[in-house]
Amino acid sequence: MRIKPEEVDYIAALSRLVLSEQEKNIYARHLSEILEHAERLSELDTDDVEPTAHVLSLKNIFRDDEVKPSLERDILLSNAPEVENGCFKVPRIVE
């Protein structure tokens, strides 16, 4: 397998996920299969191919600098786990 359970641990930590030993093994296998699948691309000669920046052939989609009404704060905060003084309340995170 390309991805070891320790690497799953590391990726999970970056995403603040807590995984069981069983899940780590499952995801190690899934992630490995994905990488192996993508690896098949390296069989192709891509020396003369520009790296793809986007799958669509569109470019320069912009909007004008205009202000439109924002969301009502009550609606915005309605999914917040906790609210205080019009703010999202989260566990303290300070250095």
Added chain:
Amino acid sequence: MEVQTLIGLEVHAELATKSKMFCSCSTEFGAEPNTHCCPICTGMPGVLPMPNKKAIEYAVKAGLALNCDISEFSKMDRKNYYYPDLPKAYQISQYDLPLCVGGYVDIETEEGPKRIRIRRVHMEEDAGKLLHEGWGNNSLVDYNRAGVPLIEIVTEPDMNSPAEAGAFLDKLKAILQYIEVSDCKMEEGSLRCDVNINARASDKSMATAITEMKNLNSFKAAVKAMEYEEKRHREALLEGDPTVHETRRWDDARGVTVAMRGKEEAHDYRYFPEPDLVPIALDKSYIESIKESLPELPDQRYQRFISQYGLPQYDAEILTSSKYLADYFEQCMTIYDNAKTVSNWLMGDVLRALNENGKDPSDIPFPPAYLVDLIKYVDDGTISISIAKKVFDEMFANGTDPGAIIKEQGLVQISDEGELLEIIRQVIQENAPSVADYKAGKKKALGYLVGQAMKLTKGKANPQLLNKLLERELN
């Protein structure tokens, strides 16, 4: 061992657009928390960001003013990290194809002019604001700032002292203000600076590990933090003490830097192309049209101030270091012709008063015409220069027109010989010992007598005339 300090800077400037980078929420500062937010800037699933055309224009403008090459093909990327100020758990930024690359800024140093190279200028979105104080075991999050367009300006490590870095920051701020892409208000967080600093033996045989300092919110704090770190790195290098690559926080109250504790250090941003945004391909004519729209920049204005107004280099340097100050000066010059007198007032009393009150040249509380009026009152002898300084303080405090202050407070200079002679005779009568001293050859006594006469007139006596008449009366 000869030791060199190496400083590189990353400066974030909020762009002065009306709406955010990828949605139509307002960017206005100071609104009630979380009232400038929508599903896009708070990272709701299924939304589609759309870039603000004006933000791209401003970024290109900044790149051109900083002498960069503008990329004809550029794209946005996701920078992934998990922090509550980032609602999507990624920041839309630019990784391998930034909008602007390879520019420079020229600064003045003690050893003469120096060129600081710019590695890149890229676009990104700002994060929200965390409020830590007063909420016990919690922090509060305000997402009004999340999604405000930013440019990040990254330099090469070309600055060799905190003073050079300070000069670079001042120059950069001036340029951004001149081209009007950012209001550069540090107290509102529109301009923030990260510092990378280390020390190296001049022969490159040894170097200390780089210290990063993030989000220094005033140039003064940045320079002080760099001075502290410069000393620490130089000592470590000379003593052979081991150093580690680390992030340190500047504690302004204690005047020291403190290492940030550990586990957050291992940043792994896992950049990848932003699938929701298509590439930016700017054509040459668009870039050229923005180049043509660039206004006069600080360096050009400096040269013009010397040639057009005959100002000394020092004056031109100070006046053009702020767009507002330079504009103010030029507005004065449309109604008055002695450039040096106006410059003296601006560099002297005006800047002193601004500094004392922690204000910027954009805050001068009275129009240029008032300053010119004040100067003219001195020119035509209505008031003396020392009274003018008092009038100035009043103007600065209340924004009042100098004519009104002079009239209300009866400050018109006494230049009437008869009136002055009467006062002089009184002074001579009341200060016999000093008069005797003067006659005995102690010339200093004259100054004392002048002072007494000034006191009696509340400073309003015409000083030249007073001196002349007093000497005549005494001899």
